[in-house]
Amino acid sequence: MDNYYVDKQKLETGHHEVHKEWCIEIPPLEQQLFLGSFRTDKSALEEAKFFFKKATICTKCCGN
Numbered sequence: 708m709d710n711y712y713v714d715k716q717k718l719e720t721g722h723h724e725v726h727k728e729w730c731i732e733i734p735p736l737e738q739q740l741f742l743g744s745f746r747t748d749k750s751a752l753e754e755a756k757f758f759f760k761k762a763t764i765c766t767k768c769c770g771n
């Protein structure tokens with residue numbers, strides 16, 4: 708299980724990225740929204756979509 712966060716600030720594409728807590732690309736604290744602890748990236752992404760319709764996973768820490 709990993710702890711996941713979603714970036715409250717959107718990218719230029721309009722997407723909000725989901726990161727694992729150890730990701731080097733994770734945004735500053737005040738810009739993170741804690742999603743919870745999940746077994747898969749997909750579960751974290753589904754949770755993120757409740758907050759941001761255009762949520763996506765970060766390619767650095769997720770999707771492997």
Ligand SMILES: [Zn+2]
Nearest residue numbers: 726730765768
């Ligand atoms: Zn990441």
